[in-house]
Amino acid sequence: MYYGYGFGYDPTIILVLIGALISGLASLNVRGTFNKYSKIRNYRGYTANQVAEQILHAAGIYDVRIERIRGNLTDHYSPNEKVLRLSDATYGQTSVAAIGVAAHECGHAIQHQEGYAPLKLRAASVPLANIGSWISWPVILIGLLIGYTPLAQLGVFLFTFVVAFQLITLPVEFDASARALRILDQDNILEGDEHKGATKVLKAAALTYVAALFSTILQLLRLVLLVNGRSRRD
Numbered sequence: 001m002y003y004g005y006g007f008g009y010d011p012t013i014i015l016v017l018i019g020a021l022i023s024g025l026a027s028l029n030v031r032g033t034f035n036k037y038s039k040i041r042n043y044r045g046y047t048a049n050q051v052a053e054q055i056l057h058a059a060g061i062y063d064v065r066i067e068r069i070r071g072n073l074t075d076h077y078s079p080n081e082k083v084l085r086l087s088d089a090t091y092g093q094t095s096v097a098a099i100g101v102a103a104h105e106c107g108h109a110i111q112h113q114e115g116y117a118p119l120k121l122r123a124a125s126v127p128l129a130n131i132g133s134w135i136s137w138p139v140i141l142i143g144l145l146i147g148y149t150p151l152a153q154l155g156v157f158l159f160t161f162v163v164a165f166q167l168i169t170l171p172v173e174f175d176a177s178a179r180a181l182r183i184l185d186q187d188n189i190l191e192g193d194e195h196k197g198a199t200k201v202l203k204a205a206a207l208t209y210v211a212a213l214f215s216t217i218l219q220l221l222r223l224v225l226l227v228n229g230r231s232r233r234d
């Protein structure tokens with residue numbers, strides 16, 4: 001058995017650092033883009049919650065509540081509660097950034113109403129993704145510590161649930177933004193440069209999901225290298 005296993009000498013940590021850097025840059029980018037377009041108010045003077053209500057009603061959705069939630073970019077749609085929550089940076093705001101985010105969350109509510117398949121698949125995969133993220137590392141560590149590679153490999157397999165979850169999140173997010181931008185255009189809520197601004201905000205937000213997936217794939221690669229490297233030494 002090889003006892004020299006130590007995190008201090010683990011070169012694969014570089015993969016995790018690259019992932020963290022990419023996620024950090026994507027997060028900075030979305031905040032910067034949101035801040036830029038949160039200074040541009042829409043010509044018609046709609047607030048984001050007004051727009052959200054309008055979009056929901058136009059889609060025939062009357063049973064979704066719109067609430068205000070503390071924070072910045074904490075906006076989300078909760079399918080279980082049928083509540084669309086808009087953050088302080090969005091609720092009551094008239095910026096094109098706020099309108100874009102509110103419309104995106106409406107996109108999720110419409111997906112829910114329509115029974116959009118990727119949304120259902122994503123919701124169904126939450127428990128597996130949670131199991132994967134909670135117990136993959138302990139299983140891998142125990143497998144490595146007791147020198148039983150199949151157990152460590154099981155841990156790596158469990159971690160693939162997290163990757164799968166982030167993968168299925170992409171079409172859900174992209175589709176919500178595509179719906180939002182289509183509605184904002186067709187219903188003449190935003191026009192011209194306003195619409196371009198909202199598009200940039202939603203694209204920056206979509207990139208954070210791509211970055212998260214990429215970073216998780218790098219973590220998976222690291223785990224594969226750790227466990228396989230280990231099994232070669234055994």
Ligand SMILES: [Zn+2]
Pocket residue numbers: 104105108172173176
């Ligand atoms: Zn979303």
